[in-house]
Amino acid sequence: MSQRFPLPDVGEGLTEAEIVEWRVAVGDTVAVNQVLVEIETAKSLVELPSPFAGTVVALLVAEGDTVDVGTPIIEVSSDAAAAPVVEPSPVVEPAETAPVETASSDSGSVLVGYGTADAGATGRRRRRRGTPPAAAPVAEPAPPGERGATAPDPGAISVPAANGNGAAAQGRVLAKPPVRKLAKELGVDLASVTPTGPGGIVTREDLVAHAEAAKARTLGNYPADPSDPSDDAPDADQPWLATGSVSPDGRRTRVPVKSVRKRTAEAMVASAFSAPHVTVFHTVDVTKTMKLIAALKADREFSDVRVTPLLIAMKAVLLAINRHPEINASWDDAAQEIVYKHYVNLGIAAATPRGLVVPNIKDAHRLDLLHLARALADLTATARAGRTTPAAMSDGTFTITNVGVFGIDTGTPILNPGEAGILAFGVIRETPWVHHGKIKPRWVTNLSLSFDHRLVDGELGSRFLADVARVLEDPARALAWA
Amino acid sequence: MAPVADEQGLLQILDPSGALVETPENAAYRARIAHLGADDRRAMYRDMVLTRRFDDEATALQRQGELALFAQARGQEAAQVGSAHALAPQDYVFPSYREHGVLHVRGVDPIDRLRLFRGQDHGGWDPAEHNAQLYTLVLGSQVLHATGYAMGVQRDGLVGTGDPDKDTAVVVYFGDGTTSQGDVHEAMVFASVNDAPTVFFLQNNQWAISEPTARQAKVPFAARGAGYGIPSVRVDGNDVLACYAVTLEALERAHAGGGPTFIEAFTYRMGAHTTSDDPTRYRTREEEEYWRRRDPIDRLAALLTASGEWDEAWAAGVAADAEALAARIRTQTRELGAPPTAAMFEHVYATPHATVAEEAAWQAEYENAAADNAAYEEATR
Numbered sequence: 001m002s003q004r005f006p007l008p009d010v011g012e013g014l015t016e017a018e019i020v021e022w023r024v025a026v027g028d029t030v031a032v033n034q035v036l037v038e039i040e041t042a043k044s045l046v047e048l049p050s051p052f053a054g055t056v057v058a059l060l061v062a063e064g065d066t067v068d069v070g071t072p073i074i075e076v077s078s079d080a081a082a083a084p085v086v087e088p089s090p091v092v093e094p095a096e097t098a099p100v101e102t103a104s105s106d107s108g109s110v111l112v113g114y115g116t117a118d119a120g121a122t123g124r125r126r127r128r129r130g131t132p133p134a135a136a137p138v139a140e141p142a143p144p145g146e147r148g149a150t151a152p153d154p155g156a157i158s159v160p161a162a163n164g165n166g167a168a169a170q171g172r173v174l175a176k177p178p179v180r181k182l183a184k185e186l187g188v189d190l191a192s193v194t195p196t197g198p199g200g201i202v203t204r205e206d207l208v209a210h211a212e213a214a215k216a217r218t219l220g221n222y223p224a225d226p227s228d229p230s231d232d233a234p235d236a237d238q239p240w241l242a243t244g245s246v247s248p249d250g251r252r253t254r255v256p257v258k259s260v261r262k263r264t265a266e267a268m269v270a271s272a273f274s275a276p277h278v279t280v281f282h283t284v285d286v287t288k289t290m291k292l293i294a295a296l297k298a299d300r301e302f303s304d305v306r307v308t309p310l311l312i313a314m315k316a317v318l319l320a321i322n323r324h325p326e327i328n329a330s331w332d333d334a335a336q337e338i339v340y341k342h343y344v345n346l347g348i349a350a351a352t353p354r355g356l357v358v359p360n361i362k363d364a365h366r367l368d369l370l371h372l373a374r375a376l377a378d379l380t381a382t383a384r385a386g387r388t389t390p391a392a393m394s395d396g397t398f399t400i401t402n403v404g405v406f407g408i409d410t411g412t413p414i415l416n417p418g419e420a421g422i423l424a425f426g427v428i429r430e431t432p433w434v435h436h437g438k439i440k441p442r443w444v445t446n447l448s449l450s451f452d453h454r455l456v457d458g459e460l461g462s463r464f465l466a467d468v469a470r471v472l473e474d475p476a477r478a479l480a481w482a
Numbered sequence: 483m484a485p486v487a488d489e490q491g492l493l494q495i496l497d498p499s500g501a502l503v504e505t506p507e508n509a510a511y512r513a514r515i516a517h518l519g520a521d522d523r524r525a526m527y528r529d530m531v532l533t534r535r536f537d538d539e540a541t542a543l544q545r546q547g548e549l550a551l552f553a554q555a556r557g558q559e560a561a562q563v564g565s566a567h568a569l570a571p572q573d574y575v576f577p578s579y580r581e582h583g584v585l586h587v588r589g590v591d592p593i594d595r596l597r598l599f600r601g602q603d604h605g606g607w608d609p610a611e612h613n614a615q616l617y618t619l620v621l622g623s624q625v626l627h628a629t630g631y632a633m634g635v636q637r638d639g640l641v642g643t644g645d646p647d648k649d650t651a652v653v654v655y656f657g658d659g660t661t662s663q664g665d666v667h668e669a670m671v672f673a674s675v676n677d678a679p680t681v682f683f684l685q686n687n688q689w690a691i692s693e694p695t696a697r698q699a700k701v702p703f704a705a706r707g708a709g710y711g712i713p714s715v716r717v718d719g720n721d722v723l724a725c726y727a728v729t730l731e732a733l734e735r736a737h738a739g740g741g742p743t744f745i746e747a748f749t750y751r752m753g754a755h756t757t758s759d760d761p762t763r764y765r766t767r768e769e770e771e772y773w774r775r776r777d778p779i780d781r782l783a784a785l786l787t788a789s790g791e792w793d794e795a796w797a798a799g800v801a802a803d804a805e806a807l808a809a810r811i812r813t814q815t816r817e818l819g820a821p822p823t824a825a826m827f828e829h830v831y832a833t834p835h836a837t838v839a840e841e842a843a844w845q846a847e848y849e850n851a852a853a854d855n856a857a858y859e860e861a862t863r
Contacts, residue, residue: 008547009547010757033542048546391762
């Protein structure tokens with residue numbers, strides 16, 4: 001017997017969630033309460049424990065999909081013989097190894113959530129008034145013949161389809177059994193096909209035309225090799241296309257905006273169009289900083305940490321903030337107040353596999369160089385592992401973006417919302433430079449500082465950047481200012 | 483980080499390593515646990531383990547769509563089980579919404595406790611059967627109810643009779659956030675001036691959802707009792723023996739007609755506020771780790787081991803009981819089915835009402851139509 005697990009509402013009144021990571025694969029044996037999948041809701045990342053014991057028959061939704069509450073996400077076959085002991089999850093305590101659920105309902109109905117609501121009504125009956133109460137029977141069982149499909153399953157569309165497309169909104173898609181079978185083989189969700197048959201039936205021609213149009217094609221300028229017929233699946237080396245849909249002519253892919261990308265966009269729009277940005281630039285000879293780095297690398301005390309130009313730049317920023325604390329502040333538009341922070345939570349922009357994150361080092365102003373280096377290493381490792389917490393990203397007071405690692409000289413960074421300054425640290429190049437009256441090869445970099453002109457004026461921004469530069473030009477300056 | 487300074491002056495009998503502490507301050511309380519034997523301590527351990535297993539299973543069921551919401555008691559088992567063990571059968575309990583350990587000890591069936599969280603019922607059990615009121619989700623209302631009930635007990639002549647089977651007290655449970663509600667003030671004023679047999683049992687679990695206790699009080703909560711003329715004690719809430727002892731003292735006072743007591747049990751909510759909450763947004767891993775090392779169950783297990791009261795066969799039995807409980811919760815919670823929709827119309831008015839009757843009929847018709855639609859689709863598939 002196989003059972004389906006419909007996506008529950010894990011908060012109070014959430015309507016959808018994004019599938020972040022499957023922890024099981026088809027063919028795996030799972031125990032009751034073993035973690036199946038990590039999902040991300042509007043509120044948090046949540047792990048879902050299995051309600052069943054058995055063998056995974058199908059994962060019905062893909063990582064990256066945003067799925068409506070009530071949509072079946074996994075199918076598990078509860079064959080008693082196929083359920084040996086599985087290491088229970090540390091989150092939800094020991095799981096039963098025996099399949100205790102064999103007697104339970106096959107419908108997989110969820111108690112909480114949005115169920116089928118109006119979608120179950122095909123329009124045969126009109127409601128007497130208003131919107132019907134959202135009670136309604138939930139996710140009906142799929143017909144046996146359609147079990148085990150990995151493609152989006154026509155049997156599941158009495159639940160409001162994840163895409164909210166028109167066909168699903170009208171209810172069940174009409175099609176003859178051979179067409180349904182073909183749709184399953186082609187991996188096409190019938191609800192996405194435009195029907196032309198009598199009474200809105202999806203015909204074989206409709207289906208074939210849809211499948212043809214949706215096929216990804218190799219273009220002349222596509223990175224894939226057009227002469228290689230096996231290389232028609234660009235998703236493998238182009239992960240950003242994986243969740244998109246290809247246009248009928250194959251020349252464009254539309255990818256829904258979500259999670260980190262969405263939050264980045266919102267933050268950048270909020271910042272760019274509320275804080276008037278001014279950017280100032282400074283080119284500086286950092287040869288002495290490079291010598292300091294070489295010396296620190298040889299220092300036994302620093303043997304277990306990475307000493308980099310970024311680390312010295314962070315220290316320089318902290319010293320400059322100490323001399324110009326007014327820049328370490330935030331504009332509270334609602335209260336019409338400027339909030340001056342007496343601590344520095346130093347943000348470092350980090351490119352991660354999931355996108356841009358800006359975790360910050362809490363109370364960085366209290367840290368000496370060695371502890372700053374350790375904090376930077378921790379922050380970087382956590383970000384790379386994709387484990388940066390919301391708390392680590394909140395309450396930043398100043399940010400550094402290290403564009404130099406990409407070989408770039410400088411830029412005009414956009415402020416992290418709620419902060420008044422952001423420093424872009426450029427690449428360090430060996431450059432002909434006038435030094436003591438002669439042209440010498442020197443290590444030179446560019447610094448740029450964007451600031452919020454509502455609370456920081458040109459004078460303050462310029463003096464601040466000049467002070468950062470003075471420390472990098474002559475790190476001994478730190479002795480005078482520390 | 484951990485409020486180490488806040489822990490100064492906590493009444494403690496069992497320290498975090500599981501060792502017994504002997505100080506002049508706790509001498510009177512040590513006397514109150516002197517009559518406890520190995521079986522009593524093992525019973526406390528078993529109740530704490532079962533409470534946690536209930537907690538974990540209910541959390542999993544919420545993640546599986548079987549419960550609308552759940553509030554974990556994880557970390558607060560000692561405060562709840564210790565205080566509940568001190569109760570006499572005739573004493574009465576007013577819980578908040580997280581007192582699963584107290585209700586477990588009072589014998590309220592685990593499935594009945596989950597009916598509210600499934601949206602099945604507004605209550606779940608008969609309070610008179612267990613002398614345990616229903617879960618209360620409105621913050622602080624139960625504190626007033628408890629004091630009113632205690633004043634009723636007093637007027638029934640069930641206080642100060644000297645008969646241990648007759649004298650009755652009322653214990654009310656609430657949290658640090660609730661102390662900021664006006665209800666708590668009113669209840670403490672009435673309890674104090676009337677010498678009501680109320681035991682105010684505050685579980686200070688450090689967080690009112692995302693607000694730290696620093697946002698509720700500038701002094702230890704227990705210090706507030708003095709302002710009402712209510713004897714107060716601040717106890718290590720992760721020490722089951724100390725929680726038992728202070729509750730017993732408070733009950734003795736209430737039974738004898740000595741009036742209310744205010745107990746602050748200093749503990750920690752190890753889980754989220756509810757299944758809708760994400761504590762990583764407002765507290766650090768270091769803090770959680772600090773309290774994980776102060777787990778109340780580990781502490782009692784260490785004592786049982788050191789005193790030779792730990793028995794492997796017995797412990798395996800407890801673990802098996804916990805698993806059996808989890809299996810029963812899984813099965814029987816699902817068997818509750820969908821919440822009955824007709825019930826929501828039944829108790830709106832005491833007498834029949836035309837509008838409600840019309841709405842009930844419409845709902846019934848709607849549900850029938852939905853069933854018809856499903857059948858139609860099945861037939862025309």
